[in-house]
Amino acid sequence: MKNTPPILRLERIAFGYLEDMPVLREISLTLATGALTAILGPNGGGKTTLLHVLLGWLKPRSGALLVNDRSLASFSHRERSRLLGLVPQSEFIPFEFTLLEYVLLGRAPYLGPLEMPGGRDVDEARRALARVGLTSLSERPVTHMSGGERQLAMIARALAQQPAILLLDEPTSHLDLANRRRVRDVLRQLVADGITVVCTTHDPALAADMADALILMRAGEIVAAGPIENTLTSEKLSATYDLPVKARRVEGEWLITS
Numbered sequence: 001m002k003n004t005p006p007i008l009r010l011e012r013i014a015f016g017y018l019e020d021m022p023v024l025r026e027i028s029l030t031l032a033t034g035a036l037t038a039i040l041g042p043n044g045g046g047k048t049t050l051l052h053v054l055l056g057w058l059k060p061r062s063g064a065l066l067v068n069d070r071s072l073a074s075f076s077h078r079e080r081s082r083l084l085g086l087v088p089q090s091e092f093i094p095f096e097f098t099l100l101e102y103v104l105l106g107r108a109p110y111l112g113p114l115e116m117p118g119g120r121d122v123d124e125a126r127r128a129l130a131r132v133g134l135t136s137l138s139e140r141p142v143t144h145m146s147g148g149e150r151q152l153a154m155i156a157r158a159l160a161q162q163p164a165i166l167l168l169d170e171p172t173s174h175l176d177l178a179n180r181r182r183v184r185d186v187l188r189q190l191v192a193d194g195i196t197v198v199c200t201t202h203d204p205a206l207a208a209d210m211a212d213a214l215i216l217m218r219a220g221e222i223v224a225a226g227p228i229e230n231t232l233t234s235e236k237l238s239a240t241y242d243l244p245v246k247a248r249r250v251e252g253e254w255l256i257t258s
Contacts, residue, residue, distance in 0.1 A: 006030035006031055006032055006033060007031060007032070007033040007067065007068060007164070007165060007196050008029075008030070008031035008054065008065070008066070008067055008165070008196075008198075009029070009030050009031075009064075009065075009066040009069070010027055010028055010029045010030075010063065010064075010065055010066075011028055011063050011064040011065075011066070012026045012027070012028055012062065012063040012064075013026065013027045013028070013053060013060045013062070013063035013064075013065060014026050014027075014060060014061045014062045014063055015049060015053055015058060015059075015060050015061055016061065022220055023046050023049045023220050024046050024049060024050060024053065024060070024220045025219075025220045025221045026062075026063065027050070027063075027220075027221070027222055028063075028222075029215060029222065029225055031196070031198060031213075032196070032212070032213055033196055034191060034194055034195075034196055035191060035196065035197075035212040035213055036187060036188065036191045036197040036198075036199070036210060036211050036212050036213075037196075037197070037198045037199075037211060037212065037213045037214070037215060038198075038199055038200075038201055038206075038207035038210070038211035038213070038214050038215070039051075039198065039199070039200045039201070039214075039215045039217060040200075040201055040202070040203075040204060040207045040214055040215065040216055040217070040240065041202065041216060041217035041218050041223075041240055041241075042202060042218065042240070042241055042242075043202055045217045045218050045219060045220065046217055046219070046220040046221075047169075047200035047202075047217055048169055048200060049220075050200075050217070051086070051167050051169055051198070051200060053065065054072075054084070054165075054167060054198070055080070055084055055086055055167060056072050056073070056075070056080050056084070059073075067083065067165075078109050081108070081109035081161060082109045082110070082161060082162065082163065083163060083164055083165060084163055084164075084165050084167060085106070085158030085159065085161045085163035085165070085166045085167065086158060086167050086168075086169070087151075087154045087155050087158050087166065087167070087168040087169065087171055088154065088169050089169050089170045089171075089173060089174075090174065091154060093142050093143060096141045096142075096143060097141065097142050097143075098138065098139050098140065098141060098142070099129065099134060099137050099138050099139070099140050099141075099142055099145070099153055099156075100122075100125055100126070100129070100138040100139065102142045102153060102157060103125040103128055103129060103153065103156045103157045103160050104117050104121060104122070104125045104160065105157055105160075106125070106128070106156075106157040106158060106159070106160030106161045107121040107124060107125065107160050107161070109161055121160075124160050124162065125156075125160050126138070127159075128156040128157070128159035128160040129156050131156070131159055131186070131189070131190070131193075132152040132153075132155050132156045132159070132186050133152065133182075133186070134149065134152055134153065134156060137149065146179075147174055147175060147176075147179065148175050148176070148178070148179030148182060148183070151171060151172070151174075151175060151179065151183055152182070152183065152186065155168075155171075155183070155186060155187075159190075163195070164195065164196060165195070165196045165197075165198065166190065166195055166196070166197050166198070167198050167199070168187075168197070168198070168199035168200070169199070169200050170199075170200055170201055170202070171183055171187070171199050171201075172184070172201070172203075172206060173201075173202075180206070184206075184209060184210045187199070187210060188210060191212070204232070204237055204245070204247070204256040205254065205256045207228075207232070208228065208232055208247075208254035208256060209254070211228055212227065212228060213225070213226060213227055213228060213231070214226070214227075214228050214231040214232060215231075216231060216236055216237070216239075216240040217240070218239070218240050218241075218242070223236060223239050223240045224236045224239075224240075232247050232254065233247055234246045234247050234248075237256070241258070243258055244258060245257070245258045246258070
């Protein structure tokens with residue numbers, strides 16, 4: 001990973017939807033700038049909740065969340081929307097947007113009330129489509145696209161926000177092997193271009209394949225965090241999933257078995 005200061009810092013963050021049911025338990029973390037960090041753990045471990053706290057959608061009960069050493073709470077909604085982009089697991093699209101129209105929705109943080117996108121916005125949307133390899137489909141209705149194409153379309157819409165940090169929730173959970181690799185390659189290129197990427201996953205093999213760093217979570221707590229070489233171990237994965245897991249390299253590739 002690049003030797004640069006962390007872009008995100010969490011200091012003893014706690015959160016719960018109900019008073020007596022904590023979901024995040026005093027989490028302290030730093031997230032590296034210009035790296036791909038995977039938040040890995042079983043379902044129900046608090047991964048998606050942590051993403052929503054990072055976005056500012058959920059307010060922690062206690063602790064501090066700093067972006068470039070500035071409290072996220074001090075950012076306006078528009079500032080947060082320009083800084084942080086989210087790609088959800090899936091999204092219901094009720095209208096027959098063309099792909100270009102859909103990606104232009106990501107330009108909302110740069111537009112005034114009732115303002116229509118202009119030439120610069122269209123240019124940014126087309127640039128985002130090019131980054132995910134969908135330029136040729138710009139006039140196709142999003143509802144007529146394959147699952148892999150729609151996942152890339154959601155990434156493009158988030159990129160149209162020009163975020164410094166891109167957050168993705170289980171970005172390959174519904175994709176076949178070919179589209180998983182396609183999404184992985186796009187994310188790796190975004191990191192090479194200087195965007196900080198954070199994604200959740202419950203799949204250790206996927207995290208091993210694409211991440212620079214790992215955050216291992218279980219029951220709202222951090223089991224381990226750091227460079228992938230230090231965190232992707234049999235002992236730490238077994239503690240995360242509460243079952244025997246073996247992690248080893250075979251001819252340069254990670255092999256994860258349980």
